[in-house]
Structures are given as structure tokens and as C-alpha cells.
Amino acid sequence: MAATITLLAASEGEVPNPLLPATYDIVWSIVCLVIVGFVFWKFVLPMFQKVLADRTEQIEGGIQRAEDAQAEAKIALEQYRAQLAEARTEAAQIREEARTQGQQIIADMKVQAQDESDRIVAAGHSQLVAQRQQIVAELRSDLGKTAVDLAEKVIGESLADDVKRAGTVDRFLNELDAVSADSARK
Numbered sequence: 640m641a642a643t644i645t646l647l648a649a650s651e652g653e654v655p656n657p658l659l660p661a662t663y664d665i666v667w668s669i670v671c672l673v674i675v676g677f678v679f680w681k682f683v684l685p686m687f688q689k690v691l692a693d694r695t696e697q698i699e700g701g702i703q704r705a706e707d708a709q710a711e712a713k714i715a716l717e718q719y720r721a722q723l724a725e726a727r728t729e730a731a732q733i734r735e736e737a738r739t740q741g742q743q744i745i746a747d748m749k750v751q752a753q754d755e756s757d758r759i760v761a762a763g764h765s766q767l768v769a770q771r772q773q774i775v776a777e778l779r780s781d782l783g784k785t786a787v788d789l790a791e792k793v794i795g796e797s798l799a800d801d802v803k804r805a806g807t808v809d810r811f812l813n814e815l816d817a818v819s820a821d822s823a824r825k
Contacts, residue, residue, distance in 0.1 A: 782811075783811075783812075786811050
């Protein structure tokens with residue numbers, strides 16, 4: 640194989656090698672490659688880097704915004720939980736106050752009912768006492784008239800004098816009360 644390469648190199652002027660391009664093709668290809676590389680390096684690469692930088696910034700900014708939003712959401716959640724706990728505590732206090740007020744109202748109503756009951760009983764008692772006194776006075780009057788009439792019939796004389804009649808009636812009723820009191824004690 641080395642002999643073949645030497646042979647090819649010696650006969651360069653004679654027959655061109657189809658595997659090796661001509662020198663002018665290599666030079667112009669290198670010049671084109673340098674120009675395209677320069678244009679690519681000067682114009683395309685900066686725009687590509689700018690697009691990559693913008694996308695990187697957008698991604699990193701999006702990630703940062705997402706982290707900020709997540710942090711804000713976490714803070715809002717904690718605030719919500721704190722407000723919820725505060726509302727629950729406040730609701731418990733309100734329920735306790737309502738229960739206390741309800742018990743106080745019930746106690747007040749019981750006291751008012753007891754006072755009203757006592758007042759009604761006292762009014763009934765005083766009414767009974769007044770009726771008793773009225774009935775006793777009526778009975779004394781009727782009993783007195785009956786006693787005077789009976790006494791007049793027994794004695795046979797008229798007891799028309801009011802003062803005598805009142806004294807006789809009072810004495811009779813006092814004796815009657817004394818007899819009633821003695822029988823009630825036994």
C-alpha cells in the first residue's frame with residue numbers, strides 16, 4: 640500500500656486522483672467555510688445565544704414566580720388557618736356566652752315566676768282574710784240579730800236598745816270564740 644501511495648504521488652501530473660479534490664476546490668471550500676463560519680459566529684450565534692438566554696430567563700423567572708406564588712399561597716393558607724382557628728375560638732366563646740346568658744335568663748325567669756307566685760299567693764291570702772272578716776262580720780250581725788230575737792223570746796222583753804244589744808252580741812260571740820278555741824286545742 641505504501642507503494643501505491645508513492646506511485647500516486649509521483650504521477651500527480653499525469654492523472655488526477657478522483658478521491659482527492661483539486662487544490663483550488665479545497666482553497667475555495669476553506670474560504671467559503673471561513674465566511675459562513677464568520678457570519679454564523681457574528682450574526683447567528685449571538686441571536687441563538689440571545690434566544691437561549693431569553694428562554695433561560697423565562698424558565699428561571701417562571702420557576703421563581705411559581706416559587707413566589709407557592710410561598711404566597713403557603714402564607715395565605717397559614718393566614719386562612721389562623722383565621723379559621725380564631726373564628727372557631729370566637730364561635731366557642733359566643734356559644735359559651737349564649738349558654739351563660741340562657742342560664743341567667745332561666746334563673747331570672749324562675750325568680751320572676753317565684754315572685755309572681757308569692758305575690759299571687761299573698762294577694763289570695765289577703766283576699767281570703769278580707770272575705771273571712773267580711774263573712775265573720777256578716778255572721779256576727781246575723782247571729783247577733785238571731786241571738787237578740789231568741790233572747791227576746793226567752794226573756795220575754797224587748798231588747799231594743801242598740802247599745803245593750805251590741806254588748807250582748809259581743810259577749811255572746813266572745814264566749815262562742817272561746818269555746819271554739821278550746822275545742823280546736825283539744
